[in-house]
Amino acid sequence: MSEHEQKQESTMSRRRFIRNSGLVAGGLVGGGILGGLIGANMNKDDAANDNGGHGNGHDQVAFQQSPLYFTNPEIFGILQAAVERIYPKDENGPGANDLDVPFFIDRQLAGSWGNNTREYMQGPFFPGSNFQGYQSPLKRHEVFDVGLAALQTYSNDKHKKPFAELEGEQQDEILTAFEEDKVKLRGVTSRTFFNILRAAAIEGVYADPAYAGNKNMEGWKMKDFPGHQMSYINQIESKKFVEIKPNSLHSYTS
Template sequence: MAAKTTDSKMSRRRFLRNSSYVAGGLVGGGLLGGLIGSRFNPETETASTGSVDSDHGTANQAQLYFTNPEKFEILQHAVERIYPKDETGPGAIDLGVPFFIDHQLAGSWGHNAREYMQGPFFPGSNFQGYQSPLKRNELFDVGIDRLDSYSQEKFKNKFTELEGEQQDEVLKDFEADKVKMRGATSKTFFNQLRAATLEGVYADPAYGGNLNMEGWKMKSFPGHQMSYINQIESDKFVEIKPKGLHSY
């Protein structure tokens, strides 16, 4: 659900503090085998994500998929409402999430390169995976356009010009499947957008998000350590400076 109000921020803080699933599952293994494809190569990754500062775990950001700056701006506003900046730490924009999503849409994930994409297509249940005939980059194109057109229907204004609470209402309508879309349900688009946002927050910085490893730092996640031989027997929580893939 899109974040807003103090209650929503409290929920986010509890999420950051308690979500061992994100730290141990998405960051540690499941995410790297899911949204992020197998194209990563430390010697060639600059072609797909820009050059990387291995000392600070940051990637120089460049758009690879979005050629329309207005669409990219809509994406920026949407992901920031899903993962906003607050007293806990930086939000999606400061963490580079829009560029992470852009890079993934330009790659094998965005093209559904590893998935069977032939018909017939039928509406899926909530327990099934991706069911749309649209490739993910096509889904994001349609979804982003619909975010803007639905905002003008509902509030007579562009999505990027709405107040934050109004943007939340639009996103909640997408989440609740109240918006008609071509080729997929609005809930499908919202779920893909929300998942990609969180993955951009916690993925290795080599993929364009999690700038300066701030997503990891908020959870005290150590990143990719060669070993924990000096900490494994400690009976106290050990703070470890995080390392990304390009640290080695």
């Protein structure tokens, strides 16, 4: 490569870095889908070059593959192990980790949902029954902080191993204890934590890939769900079941 070509390549690399850094910061500040979608559009060409141009819209967003909320890899590993037991890989299709469910939950905890932004969170607080839903002074991201730490502590106390290193049946045993409210937590019941964790895991399996889960729309493909279609005018009068290739919001933002 000539000196001129090297200089030009260096300039383009710096421009790409500045552009991508600004977009990632925008996604963090926004804490919502808008920043992520903008980043997906602008970074698509660069990521396509990295994988030979054969990647899908989800894989092309490099910063979606790293946690925004979780800063401790060990705690993130507990989340990965837990959601995989809730939605495991089997003959029907991929499991939670293959579908990037932990990254979906991470994005939700970093945004409005994790901070209960649009919910009334003032006292007084009274213990509620298990049928009253979410009854805690803790915000959802705090519920996950407490719950995941408790999974680790309970695992170490009972099996002398971290939760992520246990056998599947042992992990199931611990998660069942949380579901049955047999573990005491600070500020929230273990059943509440488990229910929120389970619901978030399932949402990550079936949410639009634009929200960082349901990788390659595999969750939709297992259910023959068409995703977001502009119109069903060509299928609406059909008397037979019509298989439609699923479509993500990424398709309308490219």
